[in-house]
Amino acid sequence: xxxxxxxxxxxxxxxxxxxxxxxxxxxxxxxxxxxxxxxxxxxxxxxxxxxxxxxxxxxxxxxxxxxxxxxxxxxxxxxxxxxxxxxxxxxxxxxxxxxxxxxxxxxxxxxxxxxxxxxxxxxxxxxxxxxxxxxxxxxxxxxxxxxxxxxxxxxxxxxxxxxxxxxxxxxxxxxxxxxxxxxxxxxxxxxxxxxxxxxxxxxxxxxxxxxxxxxxxxxxxxxxxxxxxxxxxxxxxxxxxxxxxxxxxxxxxxxxxxxxxxxxxxxxxxxxxxxxxxxxxxxxxxxxxxxxxxxxxxxxxxxxxxxxxxxxxxxxxxxxxxxxxxxxxxxxxxxxxxxxxxxxxxxxxxxxxxxxxxxxxxxxxxxxxxxxxxxxxxxxxxxxxxxxxxxxxxxxxxxxxxxxxxxxxxxxxxxxxxxxxxxxxxxxxxxxxxxxxxxxxxxxxxxxxxxxxxxxxxxxxxxxxxxxxxxxxxxxxxxxxxxxxxxxxxxxxxxxxxxxxxxxxxxxxxxxxxxxxxxxxxxxxxxxxxxxxxxxxxxxxxxxxxxxxxxxxxxxxxxxxxxxxxxxxxxxxxxxxxxxxxxxxxxxxxxxxxxxxxxxxxxxxxxxxxxxxxxxxxxxxxxxxxxxxxxxxxxxxxxxxxxx
Amino acid sequence: xxxxxxxxxxxxxxxxxxxxxxxxxxxxxxxxxxxxxxxxxxxxxxxxxxxxxxxxxxxxxxxxxxxxxxxxxxxxxxxxxxxxxxxxxxxxxxxxxxxxxxxxxxxxxxxxxxxxxxxxxxxxxxxxxxxxxxxxxxxxxxxxxxxxxxxxxx
Numbered sequence: 001x002x003x004x005x006x007x008x009x010x011x012x013x014x015x016x017x018x019x020x021x022x023x024x025x026x027x028x029x030x031x032x033x034x035x036x037x038x039x040x041x042x043x044x045x046x047x048x049x050x051x052x053x054x055x056x057x058x059x060x061x062x063x064x065x066x067x068x069x070x071x072x073x074x075x076x077x078x079x080x081x082x083x084x085x086x087x088x089x090x091x092x093x094x095x096x097x098x099x100x101x102x103x104x105x106x107x108x109x110x111x112x113x114x115x116x117x118x119x120x121x122x123x124x125x126x127x128x129x130x131x132x133x134x135x136x137x138x139x140x141x142x143x144x145x146x147x148x149x150x151x152x153x154x155x156x157x158x159x160x161x162x163x164x165x166x167x168x169x170x171x172x173x174x175x176x177x178x179x180x181x182x183x184x185x186x187x188x189x190x191x192x193x194x195x196x197x198x199x200x201x202x203x204x205x206x207x208x209x210x211x212x213x214x215x216x217x218x219x220x221x222x223x224x225x226x227x228x229x230x231x232x233x234x235x236x237x238x239x240x241x242x243x244x245x246x247x248x249x250x251x252x253x254x255x256x257x258x259x260x261x262x263x264x265x266x267x268x269x270x271x272x273x274x275x276x277x278x279x280x281x282x283x284x285x286x287x288x289x290x291x292x293x294x295x296x297x298x299x300x301x302x303x304x305x306x307x308x309x310x311x312x313x314x315x316x317x318x319x320x321x322x323x324x325x326x327x328x329x330x331x332x333x334x335x336x337x338x339x340x341x342x343x344x345x346x347x348x349x350x351x352x353x354x355x356x357x358x359x360x361x362x363x364x365x366x367x368x369x370x371x372x373x374x375x376x377x378x379x380x381x382x383x384x385x386x387x388x389x390x391x392x393x394x395x396x397x398x399x400x401x402x403x404x405x406x407x408x409x410x411x412x413x414x415x416x417x418x419x420x421x422x423x424x425x426x427x428x429x430x431x432x433x434x435x436x437x438x439x440x441x442x443x444x445x446x447x448x449x450x451x452x453x454x455x456x457x458x459x460x461x462x463x464x465x466x467x468x469x470x471x472x473x474x475x476x477x478x479x480x481x482x483x484x485x486x487x488x489x490x491x492x493x494x495x496x497x498x499x500x501x502x503x504x505x506x507x508x509x510x511x512x513x514x515x516x517x518x519x520x521x522x523x524x525x526x527x528x529x530x531x532x533x534x535x536x537x538x539x540x541x542x543x544x545x546x547x548x549x550x551x552x553x554x555x556x557x558x559x560x561x562x563x564x565x566x567x568x569x570x571x572x573x574x575x576x577x578x579x580x581x582x583x584x585x586x587x588x589x590x591x592x593x594x595x596x597x598x599x600x601x602x603x604x605x606x607x608x609x610x611x612x613x614x615x616x617x618x619x620x621x622x623x624x625x626x627x628x629x630x631x632x633x634x635x636x637x638x639x640x641x642x643x644x
Numbered sequence: 645x646x647x648x649x650x651x652x653x654x655x656x657x658x659x660x661x662x663x664x665x666x667x668x669x670x671x672x673x674x675x676x677x678x679x680x681x682x683x684x685x686x687x688x689x690x691x692x693x694x695x696x697x698x699x700x701x702x703x704x705x706x707x708x709x710x711x712x713x714x715x716x717x718x719x720x721x722x723x724x725x726x727x728x729x730x731x732x733x734x735x736x737x738x739x740x741x742x743x744x745x746x747x748x749x750x751x752x753x754x755x756x757x758x759x760x761x762x763x764x765x766x767x768x769x770x771x772x773x774x775x776x777x778x779x780x781x782x783x784x785x786x787x788x789x790x791x792x793x794x795x796x797x798x
Contacts, residue, residue, distance in 0.1 A: 211789070218782050219789055225779075248725045418718040429718065436720025439790040440646025569798070606790055613787075613798055628784040635783045 002181070003053075003060060005039055005098045013093040016043055022101060024181065024284070024303070028052040031091060032065075045069050045092030053083070058100060058197075058358045062089060073347050085357075086340050087347035100357075101331070123316040124287060124299035131545060132578075133289045133297050135320065144317040148177045149621060151298065151321035153285050153538075155180015157214060157601065158327025158587035160187035160267070160276070161608040165217060167274040168634050168644045169612050171622035176279045177319065179300055185280050188267055190329065194529075195260055198355045198381050199388040202261040207380055207431055207467055210246050210256045212438075212602040214263070215270035217609065218635055219602075222246065223258035223266075254470065255430040263601075273641055283317070287541050288324070294579030295322050323620060325611065326542075326573075326585040327604070331535035336376065339525050342495045342502070351502045355381050355526045362522050363392045370398030374504060374518055377526035378405045378426045379464045383472050385526050386485075390475045393484070401485045402518050404504065408489055415460045424476050425487065427465045434461050437596040438603065447569050447594045455552045458596055464528075488518060531588045533564055539589055548575045551592035563592035570614035571607045582618065584611040645722045645777070647714075651793025652707040655781070658795060659773045660700045667769045668692045675761070687753040692765050694751040698738045699766070706734065728774060735766045 008018040021039060023029050029038040034048040041050070047067035054061045062083040064071040071078055072090040083089065089096045127133055127141060138145055150166055152159035159178050166176055186192075200206060210222035221229075224242040231239020245256035271277070282303035291297050298319045335343075339352050346352075353359040355377075366373065366389065373389050375382055386401060393399040405425055412420030412427045415434075420427045436442035446457055466472070479485025490506035493515060497503070502523055506516040534540040542548055543565065551563035567573055567590045576583035586607035588599045597603040615623045624630055637644055647655070672689045676682035682689040710730065714722055739762055741747035749755050782789050787798060 218786055220779050220782050246724065247728070248723060250719060250721070251723050252725045412718075415718070417715040418720075420718050434719045434721075436646045438646065440651075440720050440792045441648050441714075442720050443646075443790065444648060444792065609787065609790070610798060626786060631786045632784050 002101050003055060003098045004101045005053075005096060007039070007041065007091075007094045007096045010090060010093050010095050016041075016093050023053070023055070026056065027054045029054075031096075039096070041091060041094050043092050043094070046094070050091055060084075060098065067091075074345075081347075084343060084347065084350075086335070086343045088344055123301070123313075124318075128287050128289050128299060131290065132292055134292045135295075135297075138291070138297050138318055138320065141318070144314065145320065146177075146317070147320045149175040149321065150177070150323045150325075151296075151319060152176070152178040152325045152327070153288075153298070154178075154327040154329060154587075155185070155187065155280070156190050156327060156329050156587075157187050158329065158604050158607075159325060160271070161214060161217075161601075161604040162325045162327065162584070162586065162611065163276065163279065164214075164270060164274055165605075165608040165612040166615075166623065168217060168638075169616065169622075169626050170624040170630075170644075173275045173279055175622060177281055177321075178276070178279050179281045179283050179285055179298070179319075181282070181284060181303075185277055185282075186268070187271060187276065188264055192260075192264065194356055197358050198526075199384050200260055202259070202264070204260055204384075205257040206260050206263065208258055208263070208601055209431065209435075210242075210258065212258075212600065212605075213266065214601040214605065215266035216638060217605055218631070218638075220635075223262055224256045226266075227258070227262065250430050250435075250468070254468065257467075269641065273638075274644060281319075283315075285538055287538065288583075289545070290576075290578040290581070291320060294581045295320050296324055296578065296581055296583065298324075322581050323615065324576075324581075324583040326539075326583065326589060327587040328533075328536050328538065328589060330529045330531060330588055330599075331533065336492075336525050336527055338492045338495055339376075339523065346497050349497060349500075349502070351497075351500065351521060352523045353525065355385055355524055356529065359524070362524070363388060366392045366399050366522070367395045370396045371521035372400040372402060372501075372519065374402045374404055374502075374520035374523045375526055376404050376523065377464070377528065378403075378466070379526060379528060380432075380466045381528065382526035383426075383466045383469070385524055386475060387472060390479070397484075399484065401479060402520060403485065403487045404492075404506075404518065405487065405489060406491060413460050413463060415457075420465070421468070423468075423473060427463065428468045429465045430467055431597070432462070432465065432600070433597045437461060438600070438606070443595065446596055451552045454592060458592055461596060488516065490516065531564070531591050533589045533591070536589075539565070542573075542576070546575045548573055551590075564588065564590040564598070565593075567593050569594045569610065571611045572614060580618075582615075584614075586611070645724060645727060646720060646792055647711075647722055648792030648794060649707060649711045651791060652711065653704055654795045655777065655788075655793040656700060656703050656707070658781070659776060660696070663773045663776060664696050664700065664769050665693075667772070668696045668765070671765050671768060691752055691754070691757050692761075694748060695738065695742070695757055695762055695765065696769060698742070698748055698751075699734055702738055703731075703734050706730070724778065727777070731770055731774070735763075735770070 002022050002024040004020060004022045006020045009016045023038055030049055030052055031037060031039040031041065032048050032050040033042060033046045049065050050067040051062055051064050051071050060083045062081045064079050069092055073081060085099045086097060127137060150171060152163055155178060163176055163178060210224035211219035213219055213222060224246045228239045228242045242256055245253045249255040283300040286299040286301060289297050300317055302315045302317055335354050342352055353362060375385055389399060389401055409422055409425045409427060412422045420429055434442060446454060449457060476485060488506065493505040493507045495502060495504050501519050501521055504518045534543060549566035551566060565573060565585060567585055571584050571586055571590065573583045573585055586598065586604055590598050595603055595606060612623060616625050634644060672692045676689045714720060743756055746755060785795065
């Protein structure tokens with residue numbers, strides 16, 4: 001986790017320049033005028049050492065260091081602030097905000113539009129002004145340079161799937177490197193954090209299927225049979241229910257979903273088996289360029305273990321590779337506009353949270369004092385959050401839930417001869433796409449479709465849905481009957497503070513002219529993650545430099561999403577090809593391309609299989625054709641937990 | 645399962661070749677007292693092959709109907725439970741066709757196979773085939789599950 005700090009001139013100030021910096025680690029980071037400051041604000045109204053920032057997990061603290069002109073929030077001088085994303089802080093003539101970023105990218109010294117182009121970052125500097133960098137210039141740059149065959153950019157599940165396939169298809173670990181952000185080598189660290197924040201503890205089940213096994217490319221044994229075997233070994237016959245679920249799902253039985261902890265433990269085992277840690281490099285990729293010898297050069301900043309070494313130029317390095325894979329994932333958490341505005345205007349209020357931020361204290365307080373929670377959004381995360389509030393309600397019955405959704409839904413989406421089911425104003429399906437998108441007719445049709453047809457298909461199959469779970473349906477119907485769960489429809493006109501509570505004003509609909517006020521102690525935004533991939537500067541830079549095409553936009557209005565970059569059916573980025581060099585991508589950066597569920601475990605595995613199969617066709621070194629014999633031999637090795 | 649029509653057909657033929665035929669051969673050997681060549685009564689040896697092939701052909705035809713039925717399912721899928729149920733129905737359909745409508749008369753010199761013989765035969769073929777679809781095929785054919793049951797590469 002890093003924080004990206006942005007500063008701009010305050011209103012009526014025009015002689016100072018805006019800027020932005022990404023800080024990784026715990027800090028403390030200094031805001032000030034002196035040259036040692038991480039956030040360097042060169043202005044006489046800023047003290048040399050004006051304030052410091054400390055990062056503890058997702059909690060950011062801002063302390064004024066006895067500055068002359070003070071650190072101000074909404075005009076009030078503060079000495080210490082628990083700084084929340086989006087809250088504006090005034091330092092001299094500057095206004096600072098920050099956001100948590102997940103991206104791979106260093107925004108170190110990147111400039112905002114209108115800044116002086118001479119203030120370019122020193123690394124990789126002018127060398128990367130070229131679309132094709134001569135290899136000799138890289139060698140003579142004096143930077144530490146490493147050459148490798150296969151390089152995965154991004155340290156998460158997307159890279160893991162690709163590297164897992166490469167290793168099992170025959171590539172030696174010494175020919176593969178993975179670059180990920182420093183604090184944790186485990187491929188699921190970001191995924192796990194998002195799960196925990198959105199109230200999926202380790203023992204909860206996630207929205208994934210038995211055969212979506214990121215630790216096993218064959219999909220067998222699935223998580224259901226593993227769970228059954230484990231239970232039977234303990235003498236618990238009830239374990240048989242998991243394989244029966246798979247047998248009957250989704251029609252005869254409720255769809256099986258694995259426990260988060262089981263997925264994580266299986267990933268740990270596989271990571272060890274394929275020597276993931278030995279291939280790992282901690283650092284942030286700054287930019288990618290083609291080289292003149294049919295390869296790619298990657299400029300990155302290696303992470304430093306010691307804070308003292310933090311600004312050493314030795315950390316700016318190059319890697320040259322023939323085959324790349326980009327899986328940088330979601331750039332950031334979404335936050336509804338009116339909630340952002342509220343946070344800006346009420347920086348001290350802790351009443352408004354995003355479900356992907358840590359917000360345990362909300363439930364703790366509710367359990368102690370009771371209160372009213374307003375939940376916005378109707379997807380699977382909203383379902384889980386409602387369940388979590390319901391659990392709090394078991395401890396304190398004095399809790400009310402208000403569920404605010406834009407409009408009622410009575411009819412599900414239609415496709416061909418079928419239609420999606422609707423309960424409680426939410427469309428229901430087992431996963432975020434119909435199952436056939438992972439390996440059936442829908443996958444085939446989508447892959448073969450034109451861009452126009454693709455957006456139509458994805459509009460029908462996608463959208464906000466939740467899973468069919470008896471306990472979730474029970475919670476809502478009980479809540480409605482007993483009166484502690486109420487649903488409201490409408491658009492938000494505005495929000496304000498009333499004491500420590502938050503008032504949400506709903507716009508009157510055509511038929512009901514009067515507007516409505518909802519008063520709540522907490523508002524939890526469950527509207528999801530954004531996939532604006534060009535918020536990741538690395539991706540934005542590739543798109544700009546190599547004219548990489550974008551997939552068609554899907555959705556309407558507030559649900560409109562800018563889609564991913566163009567990839568072929570083999571998940572190659574055609575515009576990035578450089579002779580014998582090839583670049584692949586997977587995950588959300590390829591959204592609305594040849595596969596619908598690109599951000600799912602099985603979608604990542606499909607993309608990995610397609611791209612590694614393509615590498616085999618290209619006769620890339622070490623990559624076998626992976627026919628039946630090799631496949632079954634490797635499967636036995638997996639069972640024996642032997643190195644591939 | 646999320647089969648395509650070609651996937652249903654190809655998987656069915658794959659199972660017929662790798663499980664149906666070998667199991668039927670062993671079963672026919674058993675029926676003719678493990679004597680080779682089965683000199684006395686050749687039809688006792690060939691009847692099981694006729695029966696299992698009849699199930700294959702009926703299945704290939706019904707697959708067209710199944711794939712149409714699948715279009716009514718939002719998930720575009722075909723639960724294992726359906727596969728299980730309809731496989732057994734296919735057996736009964738062939739048996740009833742043979743026994744009461746003489747559908748296999750042309751191929752069966754005696755015109756019939758006793759129910760018990762046919763039922764055991766079907767069980768020996770069906771159980772391993774079903775297990776193969778659940779678990780075994782993907783160990784050998786890693787692309788099969790993404791291709792709706794079709795064989796080969798992408």
